[in-house]
Amino acid sequence: MSAAHDEKQPRRVHLKVLGATLGAGAFAYAMAPLRAWTKNISKEEFLQRHYKELTREELAKVIQRLEAETKRDYGRDVTIKDPKPREGVEFGYALNLSVCIGCRKCAEACHVENNHDRRTNNSYIRVLEMEQGSFDMERGNVQYDGPVPKPGKFYMPVQCHQCDNAPCTKVCPVQATWKEPDGIVVVDYNWCIGCRYCEAACPYHARRFNWQKPEIPAEQVNPDQGYLSNRIRPQGVVEKCTFCLHRTREGKLPACLEACPTGARVFGNLLDPNSEIRWVLEHKRVFILKEELGTRPRFFYYFDV
Amino acid sequence: MTKNSHAVTYPAFLLRIFRGAFDGTWRFYVWMTVLTAIALVGANAWAQQTANGMHVTSMTDHVSWGLYIANFTFGVGLAAGAVMMVIPAYLYDDHEMHDVVLVGELLAIAAICICIGFVVVDMGRPDRLWHIMPGIGRFNWPISMLTWDVLVLNGYLLLNLHITGYLVYTKFLGKRPSKRWYLPFVFVAIGWAISIHTVTAFLYSGLGGRPFWNSALLAPRFIASAFVAGPAFVIVLLQVVRRASSFRIGDGPIRTLTSVLRVTVLLNLFMLGSEVFTAFYTGGAHATAAKYLFFGAHGRHGLVPWIWSAIALNVLSAVLLHSKATREKVAVLDLACFAAFVGVWIEKGMGLIIPGFVPSTLHEIVEYSPTLTEWKITAGIWAFGLIVLTIALKTALPVLTGEVSLERDRELDRTRGPAEPEEDVRLAS
Ligand code: SF4
Numbered sequence: 177m178s179a180a181h182d183e184k185q186p187r188r189v190h191l192k193v194l195g196a197t198l199g200a201g202a203f204a205y206a207m208a209p210l211r212a213w214t215k216n217i218s219k220e221e222f223l224q225r226h227y228k229e230l231t232r233e234e235l236a237k238v239i240q241r242l243e244a245e246t247k248r249d250y251g252r253d254v255t256i257k258d259p260k261p262r263e264g265v266e267f268g269y270a271l272n273l274s275v276c277i278g279c280r281k282c283a284e285a286c287h288v289e290n291n292h293d294r295r296t297n298n299s300y301i302r303v304l305e306m307e308q309g310s311f312d313m314e315r316g317n318v319q320y321d322g323p324v325p326k327p328g329k330f331y332m333p334v335q336c337h338q339c340d341n342a343p344c345t346k347v348c349p350v351q352a353t354w355k356e357p358d359g360i361v362v363v364d365y366n367w368c369i370g371c372r373y374c375e376a377a378c379p380y381h382a383r384r385f386n387w388q389k390p391e392i393p394a395e396q397v398n399p400d401q402g403y404l405s406n407r408i409r410p411q412g413v414v415e416k417c418t419f420c421l422h423r424t425r426e427g428k429l430p431a432c433l434e435a436c437p438t439g440a441r442v443f444g445n446l447l448d449p450n451s452e453i454r455w456v457l458e459h460k461r462v463f464i465l466k467e468e469l470g471t472r473p474r475f476f477y478y479f480d481v
Numbered sequence: 482m483t484k485n486s487h488a489v490t491y492p493a494f495l496l497r498i499f500r501g502a503f504d505g506t507w508r509f510y511v512w513m514t515v516l517t518a519i520a521l522v523g524a525n526a527w528a529q530q531t532a533n534g535m536h537v538t539s540m541t542d543h544v545s546w547g548l549y550i551a552n553f554t555f556g557v558g559l560a561a562g563a564v565m566m567v568i569p570a571y572l573y574d575d576h577e578m579h580d581v582v583l584v585g586e587l588l589a590i591a592a593i594c595i596c597i598g599f600v601v602v603d604m605g606r607p608d609r610l611w612h613i614m615p616g617i618g619r620f621n622w623p624i625s626m627l628t629w630d631v632l633v634l635n636g637y638l639l640l641n642l643h644i645t646g647y648l649v650y651t652k653f654l655g656k657r658p659s660k661r662w663y664l665p666f667v668f669v670a671i672g673w674a675i676s677i678h679t680v681t682a683f684l685y686s687g688l689g690g691r692p693f694w695n696s697a698l699l700a701p702r703f704i705a706s707a708f709v710a711g712p713a714f715v716i717v718l719l720q721v722v723r724r725a726s727s728f729r730i731g732d733g734p735i736r737t738l739t740s741v742l743r744v745t746v747l748l749n750l751f752m753l754g755s756e757v758f759t760a761f762y763t764g765g766a767h768a769t770a771a772k773y774l775f776f777g778a779h780g781r782h783g784l785v786p787w788i789w790s791a792i793a794l795n796v797l798s799a800v801l802l803h804s805k806a807t808r809e810k811v812a813v814l815d816l817a818c819f820a821a822f823v824g825v826w827i828e829k830g831m832g833l834i835i836p837g838f839v840p841s842t843l844h845e846i847v848e849y850s851p852t853l854t855e856w857k858i859t860a861g862i863w864a865f866g867l868i869v870l871t872i873a874l875k876t877a878l879p880v881l882t883g884e885v886s887l888e889r890d891r892e893l894d895r896t897r898g899p900a901e902p903e904e905d906v907r908l909a910s
């Protein structure tokens with residue numbers, strides 16, 4: 177039928193062909209930015225499997241590729257390691273609110289250590305200035321300025337609480353984020369699809385999304401990197417505090433702790449009865465934030481006295 | 482292989498459907514061209530957003546979902562509400578409704594396409610879409626509510642594709658559809674319609690850290706509003722279909738849907754009222770989001786105009802629907818439907834998603850107001866959905882009216898001519 181129909185209506189056919197060609201051309205034009213973008217995604221990256229499914233050799237290859245890409249994009253030679261959790265170690269962190277002065281040195285150290293985007297001055301730590309005598313975060317303030325500590329205020333830094341019952345890992349549709357045996361919640365930046373469901377789920381504002389490709393001058397890149405922690409994150413994925421696992425799994429302390437001038441921060445192995453963190457948990461007035469949500473954090477606050 | 486085996490007739494059917502999709506009056510071409518242009522603008526904006534990063538949106542780490550997820554939520558409601566019409570048709574054996582059920586199911590298909598579109602444009606890494614495919618990726622089922630949503634939405638799409646496809650195909654062959662092959666699916670689809678919107682509500686209400694969403698009333702509210710948006714759209718759609726095709730639709734279905742709408746707008750307003758009461762009477766920190774939404778908080782008022790427009794529109798449609806004028810003038814009915822549709826779109830979208838993030842979990846107030854890119858992409862996806870809907874109706878309805886059938890096609894092939902001009906007259910008119 178159509179043949180007969182079309183013979184009689186050649187104009188109509190021509191118009192349709194013209195329309196289809198124009199449409200296809202316009203579509204190709206509209207999608208051009210996407211093609212340029214996909215050029216930067218190698219076949220290996222596209223096909224890369226989840227971290228937990230990679231063999232040692234595969235991971236080594238991935239890391240090689242990532243190091244080369246960092247060199248290409250940021251002009252810096254870096255080493256990406258993949259330190260594993262250690263047997264008999266579960267990390268915990270405690271913060272003394274009586275001595276914290278709100279200087280934000282920890283937040284700055286985090287910014288540098290973790291290769292955060294320089295434009296946005298990103299950090300995994302946010303410090304709240306709170307009213308003395310009130311625990312109402314509503315009355316807290318993150319944008320405070322000027323000399324600290326201010327009279328009548330106390331300061332509460334907040335970062336990932338490495339929850340044992342973590343809402344963020346539950347909601348992730350692709351298991352791109354999970355809890356490691358030593359208690360640290362990590363993200364596979366090469367598996368995350370960037371849906372930001374975890375960001376909505378986290379009650380502590382601990383997650384960050386890479387709204388654009390991080391920008392860091394070559395000389396400022398921290399070259400000691402971990403696959404699951406501070407390597408420079410790709411655009412479009414979520415990231416978070418990892419208790420500096422590239423340091424702490426090798427026996428060092430988190431960068432934020434080393435930067436703190438007041439000694440407000442105590443970090444250590446919860447399974448070691450002689451650790452300082454255990455002493456704090458057993459002897460101080462310790463509390464956790466938003467306990468009612470049942471997230472079971474590994475990040476504790478305490479007061480002297 | 483006989484000439485009546487499915488291996489022959491099914492490809493013939495698909496081909497006919499395909500041809501029907503690109504043939505029409507000048508009005509059809511203008512309509513499709515406009516939609517295509519809008520969709521292309523959206524596609525271009527999305528390509529740029531993906532390439533340059535999502536900082537081109539107004540979203541931040543504080544308000545990490547925005548217009549896209551708002552529209553997604555509303556779209557799920559529309560998809561669920563569209564199948565609403567199936568309920569009176571089958572449960573009460575309302576014969577007039579039977580005829581128009583198909584229109585609702587085709588709308589559901591288009592609405593699901595819209596939803597999928599909004600989820601994809603919200604992803605930071607659309608190249609990794611395969612990670613969420615069961616079997617090849619790592620599907621965090623049953624823990625993640627989002628995986629449930631993937632399953633129920635795609636299941637719903639398949640169900641509706643099957644039902645409509647089967648009914649249209651058998652009609653094309655000139656046979657009577659066998660109940661066995663579609664009735665059970667219709668009943669499953671009804672239950673499924675409820676499930677898609679319930680699961681979508683659970684996405685939000687399951688988050689303990691977001692008190693604004695963490696309410697057991699969220700799922701019922703979603704269902705109620707779905708049953709506002711769905712029928713409101715279908716009432717107008719039926720009138721368009723009645724004008725633009727020879728598919729006959731009596732006044733019965735429109736009347737039935739209007740009476741459904743009369744109840745659901747009130748129900749929806751009632752539930753909104755209960756939530757407002759609970760938030761404000763209790764007060765405290767948990768009410769901050771509601772306070773920000775309705776009156777502004779700490780000197781920020783970004784959502785106030787949105788929500789009051791929504792309430793005004795919902796109230797307007799409730800008043801109109803219960804006035805005599807609706808019964809007498811179609812224009813008033815259409816206005817009421819339009820008001821209800823837009824009212825719910827705001828309330829289920831911007832009015833629901835954004836206050837979940839304001840104040841943030843650390844009680845900071847960071848506002849959100851969609852950028853041009855976000856509006857372009859949003860318009861593009863809606864245009865794409867309307868293209869799907871137009872093509873679906875355009876190809877299915879002539880089969881249902883008998884204008885297109887296998888027999889007629891074969892006859893035309895045999896005679897090659899006489900019937901031809903007649904068809905063209907119809908197409909050109
Ligand atoms: S604080 Fe947030 S990001 Fe960290 S483990 Fe808990 S829910 Fe996840």
Ligand code: SF4
Nearest residue numbers: 348368369371372374
């Ligand atoms: S943004 Fe990434 S890590 Fe977070 S839920 Fe989505 S896929 Fe998982």
